[in-house]
Amino acid sequence: MTTLRTTSVTTPTPTLVPDIRLVVLDMAGTTVADGGLVERAFDAAARELGVEPGSPDHTEKLAHVRATMGESKISVFRHLFGDEDSARRANTAFEKAYAELVEAGRIAPVPGAREAVEALTADGRTVVLTTGFARVTQDAILDALGWRDLVPLTLCPADAGGRGRPYPDMVLEAFLRTKAADSTAQVAVVGDTSYDVLSGLRAGAGLVAGVRTGAHDADTLREAGAGHVLDSVADLPDLLREAD
Numbered sequence: 001m002t003t004l005r006t007t008s009v010t011t012p013t014p015t016l017v018p019d020i021r022l023v024v025l026d027m028a029g030t031t032v033a034d035g036g037l038v039e040r041a042f043d044a045a046a047r048e049l050g051v052e053p054g055s056p057d058h059t060e061k062l063a064h065v066r067a068t069m070g071e072s073k074i075s076v077f078r079h080l081f082g083d084e085d086s087a088r089r090a091n092t093a094f095e096k097a098y099a100e101l102v103e104a105g106r107i108a109p110v111p112g113a114r115e116a117v118e119a120l121t122a123d124g125r126t127v128v129l130t131t132g133f134a135r136v137t138q139d140a141i142l143d144a145l146g147w148r149d150l151v152p153l154t155l156c157p158a159d160a161g162g163r164g165r166p167y168p169d170m171v172l173e174a175f176l177r178t179k180a181a182d183s184t185a186q187v188a189v190v191g192d193t194s195y196d197v198l199s200g201l202r203a204g205a206g207l208v209a210g211v212r213t214g215a216h217d218a219d220t221l222r223e224a225g226a227g228h229v230l231d232s233v234a235d236l237p238d239l240l241r242e243a244d
Contacts, residue, residue: 017188017206018243022180023120023236024171024200026191027131029069029214030233031113032141037101039065044097045090049081069193069215072132072157072164095133099140109145110213112234117150119237126180129154130170132195153177165195168203175203190236192216194224201225207243209236 028034042065043053051058061080068076073094077087101107117127128151131138135156142148153174157164160173171189181187188207189200192214200208209228210221218229230236 017185019186020188020207020240020243021125021182021186022175022178023125023127023188023190023240024174024205025117025127025129025233026193026196026214027129027138027141028133029192030190030196030211031110031117031129032107032145033110033213034101034107037098037106038069040101041094041098045077045094048093049086049090066215068195071166071195072162073134074157075164091134095137098133098137102137102140102144105144107141107144110233112232114145114147114150116234116237120240121151123237123241125240126153126178127151128174128178130174131156132164134158165191165193166198166202168199171199171203171205188236188240190230190233192221194220197221197224197226207240209239 025031028038039062042062046053046058046061051061064080065076074087074091077090077094078084081087081090120127133156135158138154138156142154155170155173157170160169163169171187175181175184175187184204185206187203187205188209189196189203189205190209190211191197192211193216197208197210207228208226209230210216210218210226211230211233212218213232221229228239230239
């Protein structure tokens with residue numbers, strides 16, 4: 001479990017990097033509006049471990065979940081519950097509850113997200129969707145939205161050796177698998193959390209942007225090092241066209 005350190009970060013001056021060829025997009029909160037389903041699914045996971053909503057223990061653990069949005073969920077549960085068996089029990093309950101909410105139609109695309117992905121693709125860029133959820137949950141979201149064929153590659157932490165954000169592994173895995181870019185300077189990473197931003201910075205991405213449609217606000221994203229903060233992923237195609 002990697003804890004996000006509270007050391008100060010100098011926010012870079014926004015720069016536009018030309019010739020972005022690979023765009024790595026987060027899902028929940030960035031391209032997918034889930035309406036707080038993470039917290040609802042966490043309640044199910046907490047109950048599995050005997051933590052009742054409304055209790056001081058639940059409040060403390062929920063605060064950690066909110067602070068670490070974007071991180072691999074199993075890593076979050078390892079931190080919260082200590083031993084591996086408890087973490088896996090909590091993670092299984094979480095993924096099951098989240099999948100049931102997805103199947104009940106409780107998610108939708110962020111307005112303009114699909115159109116943004118299609119515009120990026122039409123501009124000759126390769127788009128990869130990433131998540132901190134397990135593969136089974138990611139697939140359930142893709143199926144619910146009809147996004148199975150929207151992008152050539154989707155990644156979860158297990159696809160990148162098991163390490164999710166804030167590690168750079170999923171971004172680098174996208175870079176290696178797609179072969180869409182010659183260097184990580186031609187990669188853009190976009191997400192709604194500070195952990196999305198950190199993963200992009202650690203991967204050496206040429207452009208790292210936050211969006212205001214999810215868990216963290218503009219100040220938090222900038223403090224994490226985001227070079228740009230957009231109202232929505234829908235604004236990304238125009239930003240990259242301006243750079244080109």
